[in-house]
Amino acid sequence: MRVRSEEAQEVAEALLAAAGTPAPHSRIQAETLVSAEMRGHPSHGLLRLPRLLERIDKGLIDPQASGDMHWLRPSELRVDGLRGLGPVIAFNAIEQLISRAADTGIAFAAISNANHLGMLSVYVEAVAEQGKICIAVSTSEALVHPYGGTQAMLGTNPIAIGVPTSNAPFVLDLATSVVSMGKIHDHALRGAALKDGWALDEDGNPTTDAERAKKGSIAPFGDAKGYGLGLAIELLVGGLVGSAFAPDVRGTLDADNVSNKGDLFIVIDPIGGAQQFTRISQYLDAVRSSRPAHPTCPVLTPGDRARHRRHCASEHGFDVNDALWADLRSRINPSSLQSMQELQS
Amino acid sequence: MRVRSEEAQEVAEALLAAAGTPAPHSRIQAETLVSAEMRGHPSHGLLRLPRLLERIDKGLIDPQASGDMHWLRPSELRVDGLRGLGPVIAFNAIEQLISRAADTGIAFAAISNANHLGMLSVYVEAVAEQGKICIAVSTSEALVHPYGGTQAMLGTNPIAIGVPTSNAPFVLDLATSVVSMGKIHDHALRGAALKDGWALDEDGNPTTDAERAKKGSIAPFGDAKGYGLGLAIELLVGGLVGSAFAPDVRGTLDADNVSNKGDLFIVIDPIGGAQQFTRISQYLDAVRSSRPAHPTCPVLTPGDRARHRRHCASEHGFDVNDALWADLRSRINPSSLQSMQELQS
Numbered sequence: 001m002r003v004r005s006e007e008a009q010e011v012a013e014a015l016l017a018a019a020g021t022p023a024p025h026s027r028i029q030a031e032t033l034v035s036a037e038m039r040g041h042p043s044h045g046l047l048r049l050p051r052l053l054e055r056i057d058k059g060l061i062d063p064q065a066s067g068d069m070h071w072l073r074p075s076e077l078r079v080d081g082l083r084g085l086g087p088v089i090a091f092n093a094i095e096q097l098i099s100r101a102a103d104t105g106i107a108f109a110a111i112s113n114a115n116h117l118g119m120l121s122v123y124v125e126a127v128a129e130q131g132k133i134c135i136a137v138s139t140s141e142a143l144v145h146p147y148g149g150t151q152a153m154l155g156t157n158p159i160a161i162g163v164p165t166s167n168a169p170f171v172l173d174l175a176t177s178v179v180s181m182g183k184i185h186d187h188a189l190r191g192a193a194l195k196d197g198w199a200l201d202e203d204g205n206p207t208t209d210a211e212r213a214k215k216g217s218i219a220p221f222g223d224a225k226g227y228g229l230g231l232a233i234e235l236l237v238g239g240l241v242g243s244a245f246a247p248d249v250r251g252t253l254d255a256d257n258v259s260n261k262g263d264l265f266i267v268i269d270p271i272g273g274a275q276q277f278t279r280i281s282q283y284l285d286a287v288r289s290s291r292p293a294h295p296t297c298p299v300l301t302p303g304d305r306a307r308h309r310r311h312c313a314s315e316h317g318f319d320v321n322d323a324l325w326a327d328l329r330s331r332i333n334p335s336s337l338q339s340m341q342e343l344q345s
Numbered sequence: 346m347r348v349r350s351e352e353a354q355e356v357a358e359a360l361l362a363a364a365g366t367p368a369p370h371s372r373i374q375a376e377t378l379v380s381a382e383m384r385g386h387p388s389h390g391l392l393r394l395p396r397l398l399e400r401i402d403k404g405l406i407d408p409q410a411s412g413d414m415h416w417l418r419p420s421e422l423r424v425d426g427l428r429g430l431g432p433v434i435a436f437n438a439i440e441q442l443i444s445r446a447a448d449t450g451i452a453f454a455a456i457s458n459a460n461h462l463g464m465l466s467v468y469v470e471a472v473a474e475q476g477k478i479c480i481a482v483s484t485s486e487a488l489v490h491p492y493g494g495t496q497a498m499l500g501t502n503p504i505a506i507g508v509p510t511s512n513a514p515f516v517l518d519l520a521t522s523v524v525s526m527g528k529i530h531d532h533a534l535r536g537a538a539l540k541d542g543w544a545l546d547e548d549g550n551p552t553t554d555a556e557r558a559k560k561g562s563i564a565p566f567g568d569a570k571g572y573g574l575g576l577a578i579e580l581l582v583g584g585l586v587g588s589a590f591a592p593d594v595r596g597t598l599d600a601d602n603v604s605n606k607g608d609l610f611i612v613i614d615p616i617g618g619a620q621q622f623t624r625i626s627q628y629l630d631a632v633r634s635s636r637p638a639h640p641t642c643p644v645l646t647p648g649d650r651a652r653h654r655r656h657c658a659s660e661h662g663f664d665v666n667d668a669l670w671a672d673l674r675s676r677i678n679p680s681s682l683q684s685m686q687e688l689q690s
Contacts, residue, residue, distance in 0.1 A: 104418050106421060148637060148645065149632070150638050153635050163581065174574070221568075225567060229517070232508070236478065247628075266611070270584050271417070283583065283592075287494070301491075301576060302577070
């Protein structure tokens with residue numbers, strides 16, 4: 001089903017509002033989900049909405065919470081998310097970091113007790129669009145095995161880095177697993193075989209069977225190096241936020257537990273202004289126009305593909321799983337919609 | 346040739362002193378080289394010393410310089426290395442960061458105009474031993490091709506992360522290339538074939554010929570993700586330090602140019618004290634004792650292997666290339682040595 005982004009935004013906002021979410025919070029949470037769809041990452045999109053609503057319904061998410069923030073030291077913001085929606089808490093923290101970094105040069109936020117943030121690229125891009133550099137890392141349930149190991153001991157531990165340029169920001173966003181758990185689930189649904197090297201089964205043996213992989217573990221990306229980076233992120237977040245380490249993390253995927261993972265944002269204010277941004281853009285353009293491996297596939301830099309997809313999606317909409325879209329529409333309470341007559345047709 | 350670390354330290358100090366390096370600077374530079382040898386990374390060890398001496402001789406390194414440091418903002422240290430020895434400038438900056446982070450929570454140093462730092466693990470480990478978290482990144486000459494590209498456009502751009510624990514620190518140190526240029530040179534010397542996927546030749550074609558690879562480019566580690574991380578480091582350093590981007594970097598490998606790469610250090614002061622460090626150690630121990638892929642090879646965490654090697658090296662010394670050691674010894678001016686009678690024997 002092809003859906004326009006405005007339509008998806010309205011449906012998501014309406015459902016969140018009907019669950020008791022204040023309008024500004026519904027807007028931010030819905031935008032984060034729709035933005036993931038537009039970037040071509042449905043695993044972080046509308047698919048998450050039924051689970052979010054269920055978590056609100058069960059009191060695992062407090063949709064009213066804006067987070068309790070205080071500056072412990074001049075460049076250190078401690079954030080208790082008070083079980084709030086991840087994007088609401090994170091954007092509140094980021095706003096403070098941007099302002100503080102302008103004064104001190106750099107500032108970080110250690111966020112506990114917030115719900116799932118969705119794609120980190122959304123945040124670092126927003127910061128970069130305001131002329132600041134942002135590094136974001138987050139933890140999750142244990143899904144990834146160590147290099148040389150066979151048990152899930154690490155989260156998929158994404159890192160995102162946004163850097164302002166004189167054009168669109170540089171936006172890197174990567175999980176430190178070779179593939180996302182969402183992709184494993186997607187293969188399981190379609191009955192498709194996994195690639196060699198992606199996953200191990202429960203007993204620690206290599207498997208291409210997605211159903212077995214779901215009970216097992218995913219490989220880190222890039223062998224020992226990717227494992228090391230994922231573990232460093234685990235320690236940075238767990239160590240600075242004081243949140244749980246992967247084997248004890250709950251509540252980012254399930255509907256039974258309060259979320260106890262952590263999130264860490266670092267914002268840095270670059271000097272040099274427009275001239276510096278131009279220099280960065282020129283270097284990125286040189287990389288893009290360097291000799292490609294395949295003549296018809298120019299070299300890309302992180303964020304290029306997602307930006308292209310988003311542009312297409314804003315003009316032509318994006319595909320949503322039929323059953324998911326039907327489910328979401330069936331939940332709509334007509335009285336909670338004001339400007340959505342077209343959905344009732 | 347097996348060499349004791351004390352002996353290597355004395356030889357390196359003596360040669361640096363003879364080139365006009367003040368004693369404290371000789372000690373720091375020599376320790377950094379010897380520490381790399383002891384960790385099992387001779388590519389960053391004594392091999393570098395003849396080139397360092399040549400650069401001092403040519404005025405490309407000022408061995409007296411301690412760097413010009415000023416706090417531009419409360420958490421931002423700007424460092425002009427004044428062509429000083431990399432380790433001297435970096436340790437001076439780090440000392441200030443550690444003290445400042447205790448007040449502000451986090452602080453960073455943007456270092457320009459310093460010479461090659463050697464292994465970044467040395468620095469992040471020193472910071473972690475003082476109870477602080479450290480993230481270090483650095484740039485270099487263009488040696489790495491983009492994912493999907495065939496020309497060297499990025500440096501090998503290492504990242505190191507040190508985290509204090511209740512035992513030895515967690516120390517991650519990785520180049521964002523799949524293999525170091527040092528390893529390519531080593532294969533060239535031995536006439537050994539490179540592994541598939543490591544390198545491209547000058548024309549952008551895959552090669553296992555180390556001589557051809559030296560004129561070509563190395564692959565990023567971990568495909569698109571490692572490329573993205575390497576590029577992010579390029580932008581973080583170039584953007585925050587204002588130093589050259591890889592295609593314009595000179596002076597970390599050659600004997601003809603002032604070094605114009607940049608270095609970036611971020612130091613964060615964790616809260617939670619001993620209890621927090623214990624929690625981190627317990628998690629790392631759980632990872633180490635998780636089920637290994639091969640029963641006789643327990644799971645390691647970053648820094649474990651280097652620590653083991655260093656322990657062995659401190660007891661039994663380490664191997665140095667015969668020709669290199671003979672060269673270094675032949676340069677020694679006996680009058681500059683006081684406690685090295687054994688070397689004259």
